[in-house]
Amino acid sequence: MANSGLEILFEGNNFLRLLEGLWVTLKLALISMGLSLVLGLFLGVLMTSRYRVIKAILRVYVEFVRVMPQLVLVFLVYFGAAKQLNLNFSAEGAAILAFTFWGTAELAELVRSAIEALPRQQTESGLALALSRSQVYRYIIMPQIIRRLLPSITSLMTRMIKTTAIVVLVGVVEVIAVGKQIIDMNRFDYPDGAIWIYGAIFFLYFAACYPFSKISQYLEKKMQEGGR
Numbered sequence: 001m002a003n004s005g006l007e008i009l010f011e012g013n014n015f016l017r018l019l020e021g022l023w024v025t026l027k028l029a030l031i032s033m034g035l036s037l038v039l040g041l042f043l044g045v046l047m048t049s050r051y052r053v054i055k056a057i058l059r060v061y062v063e064f065v066r067v068m069p070q071l072v073l074v075f076l077v078y079f080g081a082a083k084q085l086n087l088n089f090s091a092e093g094a095a096i097l098a099f100t101f102w103g104t105a106e107l108a109e110l111v112r113s114a115i116e117a118l119p120r121q122q123t124e125s126g127l128a129l130a131l132s133r134s135q136v137y138r139y140i141i142m143p144q145i146i147r148r149l150l151p152s153i154t155s156l157m158t159r160m161i162k163t164t165a166i167v168v169l170v171g172v173v174e175v176i177a178v179g180k181q182i183i184d185m186n187r188f189d190y191p192d193g194a195i196w197i198y199g200a201i202f203f204l205y206f207a208a209c210y211p212f213s214k215i216s217q218y219l220e221k222k223m224q225e226g227g228r
Contacts, residue, residue, distance in 0.1 A: 008193040009200055014182050018197075021178035022204045024092075028174070029161045032096050036103025037153070041145075043104060044111020045137060058108065065105035071166045074098040078170045095167040099160060110152050114145045154216040158209045175201055 009015050047058045065073065078094035081087060089097070118141060126136035168177045179197045186193050 006196055008182070008186055008190040008196050011186065011190075014197075015200070017178050017182065018175055018200060018204060021173065021175035022208065024172065024174040025161065025164050026208060028092065028095050028099065028164050028167065028172070029157065032099035032103055033157050033160055035096075035100040036107055036156075039100070039104040040107025041111055041142070043108035044115065047108060047112040048115045062105045062109050065101055066109065070098070070102055070163050071169065073102060074166060074170060077101075091167065091171040094170060095164070095172055099164070103156065103160060106156055107149075107153070110149055111145060114148050115141060118144065151216045151219040154212045154219065158212045158216070161209055161212075162205065175204060 009018075043058055043062075046054055047062075049055060074095060077098040078089055078091065081089070081094075122140055123133075123136055126140050127133070131139070164174060165176050167174060168180075173181075179201050183194045183197050190196075
């Protein structure tokens with residue numbers, strides 16, 4: 001007689017496998033976000049430079065990547081770049097590279113707009129005090145930019161965690177792929193198992209994203225209070 005219900009989650013090591021899949025999801029998002037932070041800050045500053053050619057090239061990159069669906073970007077890296085450039089990407093490596101391209105473009109645009117929103121007098125005052133331009137960015141501009149962007153950064157982190165679900169299509173065994181494997185292996189013993197597995201995945205994503213959402217709300221509230 002076929003079984004059904006919650007038991008599928010605790011059959012063997014099914015739930016542990018889901019947690020391992022969630023860790024793969026978080027690992028991809030965290031590595032991609034870390035690389036995006038470094039590159040996004042750097043490119044965002046370059047986008048405010050006086051060199052029009054650099055600004056134009058970066059603008060094309062940012063607009064191109066931001067309007068492209070993330071799934072297409074993953075496919076381009078995994079299938080297109082690997083073949084055309086004769087590179088042997090693992091599925092996880094291709095996913096990290098694609099999400100880093102995306103995250104960098106998003107953050108670069110945020111940094112650019114935040115820098116341009118600052119009063120120009122701050123830069124002029126720093127230069128008048130005999131600070132170099134790099135020192136002005138380091139000690140005056142960047143601390144303000146990072147503080148202003150913290151809510152947006154945590155929000156982007158949440159989006160990145162959720163968007164990693166698409167990497168199952170290039171063979172990454174993350175939480176969605178693990179869930180599908182469990183469902184396929186138990187489809188006769190647990191005919192109603194899919195709703196429990198995907199329900200558990202829903203709550204795992206919620207548990208992973210909710211802290212970042214609350215952090216973002218808290219930071220936005222603190223910024224609003226600080227601006228009064």
